[in-house]
Amino acid sequence: MAGLHKSEFENPVVNWIDTRMPIFTMMQKEYGSFPTPKNFNYFWNFGALAMISLAIMIATGIFLAMNYTAHTSLAFDSVERIMRDVNYGWLLRYIHANGASMFFIVVYIHIFRALYYGSYKAPRELLFMLGVVILLLMMATAFMGYVLPWGQMSYWGATVITNLFSAIPIVGEGIVTWLWGGFSVDNPTLNRFFSLHYLMPFMITGVVFLHIVALHITGSNNPLGIDVKSPQDTLPFHPYYTAKDSIGICVYLLVFAGLVFFAPNLLNHPDNYIPANPLVTPAHIVPEWYFLPYYAILRSVPNKLGGVILMFSSIAVLFVLPWLDTSPVRSARFRPIYKQLILVMVASFLVLGYVGGKPPEGIYVVLGRVATAYWFLHFLVLLPILGKLERPLPLPESISRPVVRRPPSSGGGGPLPQGATAKPMEKP
Amino acid sequence: MRIALALAVFLTAGVALAPGAFAQGHEAVEAPKQPWSFNGPFGTFDRASMQRGFQVYKEVCSNCHSMKEMYYRNLTSIGLNEEQVKAIAASATVPGGTDDSGQAVERPALPSDHFRSPFANDKAARSANGGALPPDQSLIVKARENGSDYVFALLNGYEDAPADVKVGEGQYYNKYFPGHQLAMPAPLHEGAVTYADGTPATIEQMSRDVTQFLTWTSNPDLEVRKRMGVKVVLFLTLMTGLTYAVKKKVWKDVH
Numbered sequence: 001m002a003g004l005h006k007s008e009f010e011n012p013v014v015n016w017i018d019t020r021m022p023i024f025t026m027m028q029k030e031y032g033s034f035p036t037p038k039n040f041n042y043f044w045n046f047g048a049l050a051m052i053s054l055a056i057m058i059a060t061g062i063f064l065a066m067n068y069t070a071h072t073s074l075a076f077d078s079v080e081r082i083m084r085d086v087n088y089g090w091l092l093r094y095i096h097a098n099g100a101s102m103f104f105i106v107v108y109i110h111i112f113r114a115l116y117y118g119s120y121k122a123p124r125e126l127l128f129m130l131g132v133v134i135l136l137l138m139m140a141t142a143f144m145g146y147v148l149p150w151g152q153m154s155y156w157g158a159t160v161i162t163n164l165f166s167a168i169p170i171v172g173e174g175i176v177t178w179l180w181g182g183f184s185v186d187n188p189t190l191n192r193f194f195s196l197h198y199l200m201p202f203m204i205t206g207v208v209f210l211h212i213v214a215l216h217i218t219g220s221n222n223p224l225g226i227d228v229k230s231p232q233d234t235l236p237f238h239p240y241y242t243a244k245d246s247i248g249i250c251v252y253l254l255v256f257a258g259l260v261f262f263a264p265n266l267l268n269h270p271d272n273y274i275p276a277n278p279l280v281t282p283a284h285i286v287p288e289w290y291f292l293p294y295y296a297i298l299r300s301v302p303n304k305l306g307g308v309i310l311m312f313s314s315i316a317v318l319f320v321l322p323w324l325d326t327s328p329v330r331s332a333r334f335r336p337i338y339k340q341l342i343l344v345m346v347a348s349f350l351v352l353g354y355v356g357g358k359p360p361e362g363i364y365v366v367l368g369r370v371a372t373a374y375w376f377l378h379f380l381v382l383l384p385i386l387g388k389l390e391r392p393l394p395l396p397e398s399i400s401r402p403v404v405r406r407p408p409s410s411g412g413g414g415p416l417p418q419g420a421t422a423k424p425m426e427k428p
Numbered sequence: 429m430r431i432a433l434a435l436a437v438f439l440t441a442g443v444a445l446a447p448g449a450f451a452q453g454h455e456a457v458e459a460p461k462q463p464w465s466f467n468g469p470f471g472t473f474d475r476a477s478m479q480r481g482f483q484v485y486k487e488v489c490s491n492c493h494s495m496k497e498m499y500y501r502n503l504t505s506i507g508l509n510e511e512q513v514k515a516i517a518a519s520a521t522v523p524g525g526t527d528d529s530g531q532a533v534e535r536p537a538l539p540s541d542h543f544r545s546p547f548a549n550d551k552a553a554r555s556a557n558g559g560a561l562p563p564d565q566s567l568i569v570k571a572r573e574n575g576s577d578y579v580f581a582l583l584n585g586y587e588d589a590p591a592d593v594k595v596g597e598g599q600y601y602n603k604y605f606p607g608h609q610l611a612m613p614a615p616l617h618e619g620a621v622t623y624a625d626g627t628p629a630t631i632e633q634m635s636r637d638v639t640q641f642l643t644w645t646s647n648p649d650l651e652v653r654k655r656m657g658v659k660v661v662l663f664l665t666l667m668t669g670l671t672y673a674v675k676k677k678v679w680k681d682v683h
């Protein structure tokens with residue numbers, strides 16, 4: 001559809017640009033007047049926080065890259081040079097290193113929000129799946145980033161994780177050699193990891209863009225999990241949610257600053273301040289905290305291939321989650337049993353994280369296995385059955401009228417019959 | 429739902445009990461916490477202690493341990509002036525490239541030089557230390573769990589091995605070293621150095637001073653970082669309050 005855009009902006013320069021390329025109109029539509037459910041709680045801040053995290057990582061990363069040298073004999077010292085001789089280099093690096101942790105904390109809470117309020121259900125399945133793609137890309141990016149300072153954990157973490165692919169029958173060994181660019185983790189590995197570490201955040205940016213496009217088609221979910229019915233249910237994004245997100249950003253920056261300035265190595269492993277040495281294996285090789293749950297799943301299976309498959313499946317289940325959960329009700333607020341189960345699921349994730357940081361022996365193995373079992377039980381068995389068995393609570397009529405009008409027969413408080421609860425799920 | 433709760437309780441109880449179940453097997457003795465001047469959000473280094481610590485490093489530790497990330501010029505940060513730094517650098521001889529005939533030469537170090545390493549390479553260091561490599565000390569505090577407390581404890585932790593422990597050839601018994609036997613002989617003894625400021629050079633005093641110095645070499649940014657951090661946190665707290673007030677105002681008519 002060719003033709004100039006009829007811009008409504010008054011500023012002549014803005015108007016001139018907008019007429020030829022209506023990006024101002026688009027921003028106004030998507031971030032200014034964009035109708036947003038008015039009942040968001042603070043869990044809805046975490047999407048904005050994830051965006052901020054990504055921006056911070058890219059900004060600091062580009063400046064680190066100006067002073068970093070991707071060579072096995074120089075990488076460790078170049079990072080130390082950043083810490084000691086580059087002006088505010090310590091600040092850049094500590095922001096980048098802790099920024100990765102902040103990014104994962106934020107994204108994990110963001111995902112929890114999606115699971116708790118059923119944001120993955122129709123019509124937001126694709127939006128949710130794009131989110132899982134972002135998670136996977138983030139994991140790859142962070143893993144390769146951790147290799148760059150070329151400390152002991154960098155080297156041994158890279159060795160252990162890349163070696164997982166050798167479990168694949170027949171082609172496994174070949175794949176590992178191909179990943180390494182040689183017969184062990186070495187200079188070619190470091191070089192390609194740096195290249196990919198620089199590339200992937202921009203791929204993430206691309207997928208984030210698609211994630212937002214999808215979001216602005218379906219509209220946001222909300223804590224009640226019911227659809228927007230009328231304009232009374234919504235507020236323009238600006239100034240209401242710009243103001244609310246700003247509070248979240250301030251608190252996020254406070255926590256972030258606490259880490260960077262007062263405990264910059266709290267989440268790092270001391271061994272990574274020892275230069276990589278292929279001849280000395282650290283007593284315990286542990287990944288960064290945000291990978292511990294998957295590491296625990298990996299080690300809970302005695303068979304290597306089995307462990308690898310289970311580990312990847314633990315995230316793959318999220319891709320099919322929209323179809324595993326058979327309940328038509330989105331928000332856990334109206335699902336009495338799901339509400340309990342999701343907490344158990346979170347508990348099992350935390351237990352896995354805890355176990356992942358411990359040696360694989362005794363009680364830790366048992367705990368890891370129980371938690372792993374629950375993780376899969378939850379998604380593959382309980383969620384599909386639950387949709388059929390659970391009696392959801394009555395849903396409110398609309399966001400602006402959260403009071404439930406109970407039909408006289410239900411005697412107050414009792415769940416509505418199936419037909420009534422399904423009503424709010426009509427297509428918008 | 430019952431099952432869910434029971435599961436949750438089981439999982440959390442397991443986590444709570446697990447550390448206890450393994451406490452006995454653990455070897456290393458936890459280093460006691462020390463009241464360092466650099467602890468806490470307002471912590472700073474103790475200049476006098478750092479300078480004494482540098483003396484201990486220079487006269488004792490640097491006979492075996494390198495400190496490759498440090499330059500002599502960095503020493504102005506522990507309160508030495510440029511003349512002193514020049515003199516300290518000049519007292520060390522470092523490789524100076526080659527002369528016109530291609531022969532390797534040595535020269536006195538400059539402030540812009542890295543600290544002199546005691547050995548030409550790792551192999552030389554090993555062969556002089558019974559096969560063990562004295563680790564580079566630039567980052568020693570950051571490279572150990574609770575590094576400052578650990579290094580201090582280690583230097584004070586030499587004692588006679590219990591009767592049932594057989595100490596290996598060229599190994600020394602130390603309470604705080606993981607595994608209790610290491611290849612470093614107790615590096616400090618009473619009066620190993622003579623402090624210019626008259627501080628008695630007890631083992632504990634020297635350990636405290638050298639740890640102060642090593643904490644700085646691992647974290648040269650510590651003071652600037654904490655000072656900046658206090659300002660940033662104050663600013664952000666203010667911003668949070670302000671933003672909260674703005675949000676309240678924007679939202680006041682929404683119900």
Ligand code: HEM
Nearest residue numbers: 057058061062064065068093097100142145146148149201
């Ligand atoms: C999704 C965004 C990103 C994540 C999650 C991430 C994560 C990480 C992590 C975990 C480290 C290791 C930090 C350490 O312990 O020292 C690292 C290092 C590094 N990253 Fe990134 N990064 C991201 C984006 C970028 C970008 C866009 C660039 C460059 C343009 C970059 C450049 C670097 C460099 C040069 C290092 C090595 C210096 C160092 O180790 O501190 N990063 N990254």
